[in-house]
Amino acid sequence: MAMREIGDVIAFDQRGTGFSRRLNAGIDIGAYEFSKLEVNSLADTDDGACTDVGIGNGCTLREAITAANTRSGAESITFAPALTSGGAAFIILLTALPDLSSEISIFGPGANKLTVARSSAGGTPNFRILNVQGGGTVAISDLTIASGWLPNSVGGNIFNNGILTLT
Numbered sequence: 001m002a003m004r005e006i007g008d009v010i011a012f013d014q015r016g017t018g019f020s021r022r023l024n025a026g027i028d029i030g031a032y033e034f035s036k037l038e039v040n041s042l043a044d045t046d047d048g049a050c051t052d053v054g055i056g057n058g059c060t061l062r063e064a065i066t067a068a069n070t071r072s073g074a075e076s077i078t079f080a081p082a083l084t085s086g087g088a089a090f091i092i093l094l095t096a097l098p099d100l101s102s103e104i105s106i107f108g109p110g111a112n113k114l115t116v117a118r119s120s121a122g123g124t125p126n127f128r129i130l131n132v133q134g135g136g137t138v139a140i141s142d143l144t145i146a147s148g149w150l151p152n153s154v155g156g157n158i159f160n161n162g163i164l165t166l167t
Contacts, residue, residue: 037064040080044093053080061091061116065098074103084113091116096127100136100162108143115144126150129157136162 037050041058050059050067057063061077068075083089093116108114116129129148132138138160148157158164 036076038078039064042091068104069101077106079109084109089114092119099131099133100138101133103137105139110142111144117147128159132160132162132164134161139165141167
C-alpha cells in the first residue's frame with residue numbers, strides 16, 4: 001500500500017475501489033501511472049463519453065481530447081488498429097477540436113495511415129485543427145494534420161501557446 005503521510009495508508013490507487021495497491025505478496029508503491037485513451041471511431045461527434053466500441057458512439061478523437069483535458073496527470077491518446085486496417089483513414093472535422101490544455105501525448109498509427117482534416121464541404125467554418133493552450137504540454141507523433149484554415153492569422157493547422165513536440 002502506498003503512503004501519503006506516516007500512518008496514512010492508501011488502500012486503492014487513483015482508479016478507486018477494486019484497484020488495490022496490494023499485488024500478490026508485495027505492495028504496489030504507486031509508481032507513476034500513465035492513463036491511455038483509445039480512439040476507436042473516425043466520427044467527428046461527442047456524446048460526452050469516451051467509451052469502448054459498441055457503447056454510445058465509441059471514443060472519437062474529440063471525446064478523447066475532452067477526457068484527457070478533464071483528468072489529472074499525463075494522458076495518452078492512441079488509435080485502435082481497426083481504424084486503419086483497411087488502408088489510410090480520415091477523421092473529417094466540421095469544427096475545431098477542443099483545445100489541448102493539459103499534458104497529452106497523441107500517438108498516431110503512422111502519418112501515411114491517418115489524417116485529421118477540416119472538412120472541405122461548402123459551409124464548413126474556418127478553423128484551426130488544434131490549439132495548444134498555455135500550460136499545455138503536448139506531444140503529437142505519426143499523424144497527419146491537414147486543411148486547417150484561419151485567414152489572416154498564424155497557425156492554420158496548429159497554434160501553439162504551450163509546449164509542443166511534433167515527430
